[in-house]
Amino acid sequence: MRSVLLSLFALFLAALPAAAQTANPAEKFVSEQIHSGLAILNDSNLSASARADKFESFLLGITDLKRVAIYALGDAAATPAQRDAFVTAFNTYATAVYRSYFQRYSGQSLAVTGSKDVGAAGTLVHTSLVDPNGGAPLTVDFRVRTDNGKTLVLDIMIAGISLAQTQHDDFAAFLARNKGDVAALTAHLGEVAKGYR
Numbered sequence: 001m002r003s004v005l006l007s008l009f010a011l012f013l014a015a016l017p018a019a020a021q022t023a024n025p026a027e028k029f030v031s032e033q034i035h036s037g038l039a040i041l042n043d044s045n046l047s048a049s050a051r052a053d054k055f056e057s058f059l060l061g062i063t064d065l066k067r068v069a070i071y072a073l074g075d076a077a078a079t080p081a082q083r084d085a086f087v088t089a090f091n092t093y094a095t096a097v098y099r100s101y102f103q104r105y106s107g108q109s110l111a112v113t114g115s116k117d118v119g120a121a122g123t124l125v126h127t128s129l130v131d132p133n134g135g136a137p138l139t140v141d142f143r144v145r146t147d148n149g150k151t152l153v154l155d156i157m158i159a160g161i162s163l164a165q166t167q168h169d170d171f172a173a174f175l176a177r178n179k180g181d182v183a184a185l186t187a188h189l190g191e192v193a194k195g196y197r
Contacts, residue, residue: 086182112127139160
């Protein structure tokens with residue numbers, strides 16, 4: 001399930017959006033990021049490696065990975081140094097995974113269909129992912145939030161399943177199997193990241 005969620009997150013950034021008028025700043029942000037991600041992926045002046053690096057930088061610029069990492073770690077007992085090391089490892093892990101999965105883009109289209117204010121948690125921007133091969137459309141929601149004038153992606157929900165919650169649950173299960181050892185989880189993320197290189 002996690003691999004499906006991650007690949008669909010990459011598709012958010014890569015997919016060709018249908019023309020649509022956005023009704024609010026959150027919807028406009030999501031629509032603009034779709035256009036920007038697509039422009040990078042379609043830039044034939046870049047080598048595949050340069051395109052991947054540029055896309056990764058783009059992804060890091062629109063995602064609050066530190067906040068996602070802290071949420072995913074949950075209330076695990078960790079010293080400040082362990083927490084910092086985990087956040088660093090999570091950043092490496094997430095960018096390696098996203099960088100790998102964005103290459104699976106295969107012509108899906110993604111259109112903003114509306115949004116919902118969720119208070120302090122931000123705004124859920126609703127989109128519809130359409131398979132060019134005739135598969136059923138899939139609902140994809142992006143939770144975005146603006147702090148200090150900067151809007152960032154905090155979570156993605158595929159058919160109602162949260163990527164951040166899935167990571168939180170996976171990490172909690174790992175910690176339960178490893179006596180709550182955050183250092184072991186940090187090392188594990190490093191190994192997973194290496195597997196995507």
